[in-house]
Amino acid sequence: MGFKHSDEAVERLKSKSIKPSMQRVAIMDYLILNRTHPSVDDVYKGLSASIPTLSRTTVYNTLKLFSDKGAALMLTIDESRVNFDGDTxxxxxxxxxxxxxxxxxxxxxxxxxxxxxxxxxxxxxxxxxxxxxxxxxxxxx
Amino acid sequence: MGFKHSDEAVERLKSKSIKPSMQRVAIMDYLILNRTHPSVDDVYKGLSASIPTLSRTTVYNTLKLFSDKGAALMLTIDESRVNFDGDTxxxxxxxxxxxxxxxxxxxxxxxxxxxxxxxxxxxxxxxxxxxxxxxxxxxxx
DNA sequence: TATAAAATTGTAATAATTACAATTATGGGA
DNA sequence: TCCCATAATTGTAATTATTACAATTTTATA
Structure with a gap:
């Protein structure tokens, strides 16, 4: 089943100088659609069905990249895991x-x-x- | 004035309804003397020499107790570990x-x-x- | 098409934290 | 004082999040 790319996700990545690979767009799209401050694992589990080859390491790397580039926020509010927010x-x-x-x-x-x-x-x-x-x-x- | 540090630690614990055991006083004293926002491991390593039987679990439990009772602050500013602050x-x-x-x-x-x-x-x-x-x-x- | 660079993947390692059962210390009656 | 119940501490093992890294795949480009 194909993945529907949100233009908003692509635009967000471009505006932050992040090359919009398929995985990155999917992850950014997840953040935009899920305003629940997901953890790395939430994102990974949420996308695994539609991208079966997705690796946890990619999710880690990508969310870190988003945070470094200002395309998403990394929240350290929870003592046991990090959470991400697509709303910057x-x-x-x-x-x-x-x-x-x-x-x-x-x-x-x-x-x-x-x-x-x-x-x-x-x-x-x-x-x-x-x-x-x-x-x-x-x-x- | 006039409080020796361990007296200050004992008083702090009592004022927060925490029974001042030897380990608890030592850990609170460490927080009062070390304003560097130590991690659990910092506290453990810092006290191991003077309390050779001290267990890491005790340090975890105790710092968590201090935080719950408002006797210290648990900082989640660092994504990879938790830090503690004796200044509330x-x-x-x-x-x-x-x-x-x-x-x-x-x-x-x-x-x-x-x-x-x-x-x-x-x-x-x-x-x-x-x-x-x-x-x-x-x-x- | 050939090639280099970038991105992704999978596995293994690391580090922080928690679970838990055993041991030790503490305080209050009899 | 001794006994007992409770609380605190300890040590080990397990768990979980995260990172390291080498191999593979994808992408861009000459």
């Missing part, structure tokens, strides 16, 4: 310590973008605001 | 992607403490602001 616009994340889900939150309004600026002499390239606790669904359940 | 006062962290060191930074002034409050219906118990990039020392070196 400024926003923050909440991890539910009960169910493990990661939610998107808006940036606190007074906080401005400071990428490329320096803090205490350090050159900043990434900003991550993480909140942890118990999510609304778990509180109500 | 509000501040943020910077990870140098070149040398791997973690620096303390002040909280951006407009950002207020929101522990115990809720965001989008979620109950917040931890806030972590992480910045990544290249540190001053690496830039100058």
């Amino acid at each position: 616009s400024p926003h923050t994340h909440f991890l539910c310590k009960n169910c493990g889900k990661i939610y998107d939150l808006q940036v606190p309004s007074p906080v401005k973008e400071v990428i490329g600026m320096s803090l205490a002499g350090h050159q900043i390239s990434e900003i991550h605001y993480y909140y942890k606790g118990v999510c609304k669904a778990c509180l109500e359940g | 006062s509000p501040h943020t962290h910077f990870l140098c992607k070149n040398c791997g060191k973690i620096y303390d930074l002040q909280v951006p002034s407009p950002v207020k403490e929101v522990i115990g409050m809720s965001l989008a219906g979620h109950q917040i118990s931890e806030i972590h602001y992480y910045y990544k990039g290249v540190c001053k020392a690496c830039l100058e070196g």
